[in-house]
Amino acid sequence: xxxxxxxxxxxxxxxxxxxxxxxxxxxxxxxxxxxxxxxxxxxxxxxxxxxxxxxxxxxxxxxxxxxxxxxxxxxxxxxxxxxxxxxxxxxxxxxxxxxx
Numbered sequence: 881x882x883x884x885x886x887x888x889x890x891x892x893x894x895x896x897x898x899x900x901x902x903x904x905x906x907x908x909x910x911x912x913x914x915x916x917x918x919x920x921x922x923x924x925x926x927x928x929x930x931x932x933x934x935x936x937x938x939x940x941x942x943x944x945x946x947x948x949x950x951x952x953x954x955x956x957x958x959x960x961x962x963x964x965x966x967x968x969x970x971x972x973x974x975x976x977x978x979x980x
Contacts, residue, residue, distance in 0.1 A: 893974035900967020904960040907932045911960070914952040932956065935963070 910932030918925045933940060936959035943958075945951040 893971040907960040
């Protein structure tokens, strides 16, 4: 039976895409707070900082750059990119698996 591409994706692929996208969004929102020098004592800023730190624990101090903003862009940006790539890869594999 030949493979026929379809626009219908599995529910699991959508859920994986949404979950990994939300994780990347949390990390990028924290990065925006860092770049805009948001008040770290604000409960919302602290909440997103805690979440972003938890999700990006492998990447937080990967590169040591003297400027804290550049360090945040590199480390947290890398973490967000990795989450997007992993989520896309898992969702793509799920879509291909659903069509087989």
